[in-house]
Amino acid sequence: MSDTAQIIDGKAIAKQIRDELAVDVVEFIQNNSVVPCLAAVLVGDDPASEVYVRNKRRACEHVGIDSQLHRLPADTTQDELLDLVAKLNKDNEVHGILVQLPLPAGLDADQILLAVSPAKDVDAFHPTNVGRLVQGKPRFLPCTPHGVMQLLKRTGIDTAGQHAVVVGRSDIVGKPLAQLLSARGADATVTVCHSRTNDLPGITRQADILIAAIGKPEFITGDMIKPGAVVIDVGVNRTDAGLVGDVEFESASKVASHITPVPGGVGPMTIAMLLVNTLRAAQALEQ
Numbered sequence: 001m002s003d004t005a006q007i008i009d010g011k012a013i014a015k016q017i018r019d020e021l022a023v024d025v026v027e028f029i030q031n032n033s034v035v036p037c038l039a040a041v042l043v044g045d046d047p048a049s050e051v052y053v054r055n056k057r058r059a060c061e062h063v064g065i066d067s068q069l070h071r072l073p074a075d076t077t078q079d080e081l082l083d084l085v086a087k088l089n090k091d092n093e094v095h096g097i098l099v100q101l102p103l104p105a106g107l108d109a110d111q112i113l114l115a116v117s118p119a120k121d122v123d124a125f126h127p128t129n130v131g132r133l134v135q136g137k138p139r140f141l142p143c144t145p146h147g148v149m150q151l152l153k154r155t156g157i158d159t160a161g162q163h164a165v166v167v168g169r170s171d172i173v174g175k176p177l178a179q180l181l182s183a184r185g186a187d188a189t190v191t192v193c194h195s196r197t198n199d200l201p202g203i204t205r206q207a208d209i210l211i212a213a214i215g216k217p218e219f220i221t222g223d224m225i226k227p228g229a230v231v232i233d234v235g236v237n238r239t240d241a242g243l244v245g246d247v248e249f250e251s252a253s254k255v256a257s258h259i260t261p262v263p264g265g266v267g268p269m270t271i272a273m274l275l276v277n278t279l280r281a282a283q284a285l286e287q
């Protein structure tokens, strides 16, 4: 066993996916005389959201997908936001709709996500799309969990029969990732841990594949990892020291066989999978 993990290059794998997608986008445009289009809705002026939305627009450009940015002020009312979503649902030029989260306090995100047409819901946050995923008949795969599965697949890591431990139970990452890992075809055995789990290190040390999606900077340390495990860090924490993950990279990379860095790991994959979903939405809507 080596004492330095192989670093999984999410940036490179995301580029590979975007390059493949660009070819499919050209073919789609030729066949349909329509350019796939993603509409992003940004309410307020959260600086982190500004960065993500800018990255998403640039990524769209790179693969030949049109993007629209709809900016609304922080004091936008629920009805104003619902009106915009209704307009985008009806707009035949728009194939994908993304309402950037978190929304400013006072807005009811659940009601907004419910209003997005499931056929245009490229985040796969609508309850219909969540239900379809759980039933094994997904229309869109949620971007971050799908990005994690692609990282594993394209690094040659077979999940079948492996013990995957997911730390974190969010609607956006932990819950759907547990579904994807245990689905037929992926065939992992999944344990979901959270803030109330007893003896968390005792469980994380049983993981062949450890997914950190807790939202606490550098929470997972090397002593919580089984030697040779694959470690996927979904954390995005802005600290005084810069952007850090949920894994303490230095100690973890001495124990793991493979590890994703932050930045340059899961983040770029999330955006690549959003583009994949936008083409998929366009294909389904234009057929």
Ligand SMILES: Nc1nc(=O)c2c([nH]1)NC[C@@H]1CN(c3ccc(C(=O)N[C@@H](CCC(=O)O)C(=O)O)cc3)C=[N+]21
Pocket (backbone or CB within 6 Å): 051, 052, 055, 098, 099, 100, 101, 102, 123, 143, 236, 243, 262, 263, 264, 265, 266, 267, 268, 270, 271
């Ligand atoms: N409706 C909605 N859908 C989302 O998918 C969504 C969202 N709201 N709200 C916020 C989270 C977070 N998220 C990230 C996307 C890209 C990077 C990313 O590209 N990260 C770069 C670094 C970027 C930087 O330097 O800040 C990296 O890890 O290398 C990170 C985080 C999408 N989210």
